[in-house]
Each structure stands twice: as C-alpha cells, then as structure tokens.
Amino acid sequence: MTISLRQLKKRKTLDKVIIHSLDLCLYQASVLVDGEEQFVTDNHGKLLRSHNVLAFQAMFESFAVKAFVMRHQSAYDEMVGQPVRQGSNVLEVPFGNNRLASDTLPTVH
Numbered sequence: 001m002t003i004s005l006r007q008l009k010k011r012k013t014l015d016k017v018i019i020h021s022l023d024l025c026l027y028q029a030s031v032l033v034d035g036e037e038q039f040v041t042d043n044h045g046k047l048l049r050s051h052n053v054l055a056f057q058a059m060f061e062s063f064a065v066k067a068f069v070m071r072h073q074s075a076y077d078e079m080v081g082q083p084v085r086q087g088s089n090v091l092e093v094p095f096g097n098n099r100l101a102s103d104t105l106p107t108v109h
Contacts, residue, residue: 003031003038004045008063016067017060019095025051027070029060057095068095 008014008031016032029040029048040048050056053070060068069092 001036001038002041002045002047003033004041004043005048006043008033008040011063013064013066014060016069017056017063017065018092019053019056019068019070021053021070021072022049027051027053027056029056069093070095 011033014031014033015035018030018032018037020028020030022028027050030037031040042048048056057068071090071092073088073090
C-alpha cells in the first residue's frame with residue numbers, strides 16, 4: 001500500500017518514518033500511520049527513492065514524526081547451505097533530527 005506526500009501533509013503526526021536500505025546508497029521511504037506501514041510516493045504515484053539518506057531526513061523535517069529509523073534486512077540468510085532462519089534479521093537504527101533541511105542537499109526522486 002502507498003501514500004502520497006500530499007496525503008501525508010494533511011496528517012498531524014506520523015508514528016514512524018522508515019528509510020529502507022535497499023542496496024549500496026539506494027534508499028526508499030515508508031511511514032507507519034495508524035498501525036499500517038505504507039510506502040511513500042510523490043504526487044504522481046511514483047515511489048520515492050534516493051541515493052542520499054540525508055535528503056529523506058531533510059524532507060521529513062517539517063513533519064511531526066514520533067520515530068525516524070533506517071531499516072536493513074540482510075540477504076545473506078538466503079545463501080545456499082545455510083539453515084533456515086527461524087526469526088527475522090531486520091535491523092532498525094534510530095535517526096536523530098539533525099535539522100538538515102536546506103537547498104544544498106540532493107533531492108529525492
């Protein structure tokens with residue numbers, strides 16, 4: 001499920017902003033709203049992606065966000081010959097608010 005930036009701006013608070021680390025320097029954003037995680041799109045329905053995680057942090061600086069985290073899930077559990085993992089290997093690291101909003105940061109696509 002997805003939610004646009006336009007729809008997010010109408011909300012008073014966001015429970016959590018999650019920046020997914022997809023690959024080396026490739027990130028995608030989702031938000032937790034009312035207990036449901038939704039990927040963030042631009043106003044044309046295209047998923048937001050960036051090569052700069054700080055651009056996401058600056059973009060969400062104007063929102064009232066309860067938690068801001070980076071999430072990474074390792075693909076190494078899928079290697080041949082490894083036992084099947086019983087639980088998730090998702091790692092979430094909290095981000096602080098560094099007050100990064102400025103015109104000098106790269107934009108999110």
